[in-house]
Amino acid sequence: xxxxxxxxxxxxxxxxxxxxxxxxxxxxxxxxxxxxxxxxxxxxxxxxxxxxxxxxxxxxxxxxxxxxxxxxxxxxxxxxxxxxxxxxxxxxxxxxxxxxxxxxxxxxxxxxxxxxxxxxxxxxxxxxxxxxxxxxxxxxxxxxxxxxxxxxxxxxxxxxxxxxxxxxxxxxxxxxxxxxxxxxxxxxxxxxxxxxxxxxxxxxxxxxxxxxxxxxxxxxxxxxxxxxxxxxxxxxxx
Amino acid sequence: xxxxxxxxxxxxxxxxxxxxxxxxxxxxxxxxxxxxxxxxxxxxxxxxxxxxxxxxxxxxxxxxxxxxxxxxxxxxxxxxxxxxxxxxxxxxxxxxxxxxxxxxxxxxxxxxxxxxxxxxxxxxxxxxxxxxxxxxxxxxxxxxxxxxxxxxxxxxxxxxxxxxxxxxxxxxxxxxxxxxxxxxxxxxxxxxxxxxxxxxxxxxxxxxxxxxxxxxxxxxxxxxxxxxxxxxxxxxxx
DNA sequence: ATCGCAAAGTTGGGGCTCCAGCAGCCTTCG
DNA sequence: CGAAGGCTGCTGGAGCCCCAACTTTGCGAT
Numbered sequence: 001x002x003x004x005x006x007x008x009x010x011x012x013x014x015x016x017x018x019x020x021x022x023x024x025x026x027x028x029x030x031x032x033x034x035x036x037x038x039x040x041x042x043x044x045x046x047x048x049x050x051x052x053x054x055x056x057x058x059x060x061x062x063x064x065x066x067x068x069x070x071x072x073x074x075x076x077x078x079x080x081x082x083x084x085x086x087x088x089x090x091x092x093x094x095x096x097x098x099x100x101x102x103x104x105x106x107x108x109x110x111x112x113x114x115x116x117x118x119x120x121x122x123x124x125x126x127x128x129x130x131x132x133x134x135x136x137x138x139x140x141x142x143x144x145x146x147x148x149x150x151x152x153x154x155x156x157x158x159x160x161x162x163x164x165x166x167x168x169x170x171x172x173x174x175x176x177x178x179x180x181x182x183x184x185x186x187x188x189x190x191x192x193x194x195x196x197x198x199x200x201x202x203x204x205x206x207x208x209x210x211x212x213x214x215x216x217x218x219x220x221x222x223x224x225x226x227x228x229x230x231x232x233x234x235x236x237x238x
Numbered sequence: 239x240x241x242x243x244x245x246x247x248x249x250x251x252x253x254x255x256x257x258x259x260x261x262x263x264x265x266x267x268x269x270x271x272x273x274x275x276x277x278x279x280x281x282x283x284x285x286x287x288x289x290x291x292x293x294x295x296x297x298x299x300x301x302x303x304x305x306x307x308x309x310x311x312x313x314x315x316x317x318x319x320x321x322x323x324x325x326x327x328x329x330x331x332x333x334x335x336x337x338x339x340x341x342x343x344x345x346x347x348x349x350x351x352x353x354x355x356x357x358x359x360x361x362x363x364x365x366x367x368x369x370x371x372x373x374x375x376x377x378x379x380x381x382x383x384x385x386x387x388x389x390x391x392x393x394x395x396x397x398x399x400x401x402x403x404x405x406x407x408x409x410x411x412x413x414x415x416x417x418x419x420x421x422x423x424x425x426x427x428x429x430x431x432x433x434x435x436x437x438x439x440x441x442x443x444x445x446x447x448x449x450x451x452x453x454x455x456x457x458x459x460x461x462x463x464x465x466x467x468x469x470x471x472x473x474x475x476x
Numbered sequence: 477a478t479c480g481c482a483a484a485g486t487t488g489g490g491g492c493t494c495c496a497g498c499a500g501c502c503t504t505c506g
Numbered sequence: 507c508g509a510a511g512g513c514t515g516c517t518g519g520a521g522c523c524c525c526a527a528c529t530t531t532g533c534g535a536t
Binding site for chain 1: 493
Binding site for chain 3: 271290
């Protein structure tokens with residue numbers, strides 16, 4: 001459309017069109033770098049970049065020494081490839097990206113697991129865990145509550161350590177492999193309603209999250225978010 | 239491992255490690271091209287390529303004129319994550335991964351946009367759109383409702399086409415670049431309460447999702463999920 | 477103390493070149 | 507005649523450079 005688009009996109013779009021409309025059937029060879037530079041009157045960089053983009057989209061496949069070919073069954077790998085690492089305090093982090101200053105307070109104390117947490121962390125009910133309560137605020141207003149439970153042996157000791165659950169576990173040689181979340185909505189408890197400054201009738205979103213290292217639960221937390229609308233934005237990686 | 243690996247991979251792996259182990263927390267700046275060339279003693283091409291790979295993995299995000307930064311991961315992203323290909327049933331897809339048989343019915347019809355949808359899709363209120371209503375069931379029980387609105391010109395025509403919004407848009411040369419969701423909890427409407435077979439007092443989770451291609455909204459949908467507990471599982475990338 | 481502006485730094489597009497390794501194909505030699 | 511070896515074209519890695527557009531920062535003037 002715009003005439004001042006990157007040139008490599010012109011090549012990408014033309015080849016993509018030819019693939020989608022069948023001009024280039026599955027298995028058909030794509031012109032080589034040298035041929036593309038001649039055909040589209042572009043530099044080698046642009047030709048190369050175009051091929052890489054198409055390949056990363058899964059439309060074509062490159063074979064060293066041979067050439068690029070239209071894939072038999074085009075897959076949108078770029079979408080599949082979208083993977084994320086988890087970090088603590090994710091919702092606060094999201095609000096941050098909306099330009100709001102997010103602050104948080106926490107309070108840590110030893111506590112007995114109790115039936116619910118014992119079940120989640122697969123420990124005995126009488127096991128003493130480190131229980132940490134977080135309050136997240138954006139521009140002063142309360143945004144989110146979280147209560148985290150972790151075994152004493154790798155609980156954080158310093159402010160630094162608290163920053164990342166992953167870093168801490170990593171230091172103990174533990175690698176988080178799975179995250180399980182249960183999401184539900186429910187009526188806020190009085191304390192929550194208070195802490196989050198909720199108006200009457202607003203429910204809360206409750207996320208129960210457990211981090212697993214292999215088949216062993218290493219941390220579990222309850223995250224409570226106000227049920228009024230909040231927004232999540234995320235974009236596809238380039 | 240192999241000493242003769244591509245140099246850019248050395249950079250990628252080192253930065254990836256720093257992100258996963260928390261040395262580089264969310265939002266932290268990644269060294270610039272110039273700094274990477276010095277730090278790792280590699281050429282500019284390798285540094286650049288490393289950044290591109292990390293960006294395409296979604297681990298970092300590049301801001302022109304500013305730099306690359308570790309990406310924040312909003313928690314609710316976990317609800318739909320990288321299952322974008324199955325549209326518009328991310329949650330159903332998740333349930334599928336739990337071994338439950340998920341079926342779905344849909345009903346499509348032309349409809350006027352109306353004020354709300356017109357605002358979301360940036361069209362006139364009188365524009366005629368394709369409105370599709372979905373009901374998802376797991377093992378027979380209703381799980382999720384969804385209503386999707388898309389411009390007539392790239393609405394699906396066949397059962398095949400319906401499968402993936404992305405594939406369909408792709409065929410039109412449209413690449414989804416951003417997904418924006420607003421999540422809220424609210425009292426179910428009578429029809430919803432009925433369709434979802436809700437017991438009294440259970441609220442619903444309402445996700446309003448819009449897919450963007452650049453600065454242009456290409457599809458919007460309302461997803462309604464019962465507020466009783468449901469579960470999301472995801473595992474870390476290898 | 478604040479505003480405005482210029483300089484410096486950074487990304488992303490594009491160009492050019494060299495080289496290793498692989499795949500065909502063709503030629504040559506046993 | 508058939509196998510070995512060489513030639514050519516292709517991809518993917520890597521280096522270096524230039525430039526436009528944008529952000530950040532710091533300085534100087536008001």
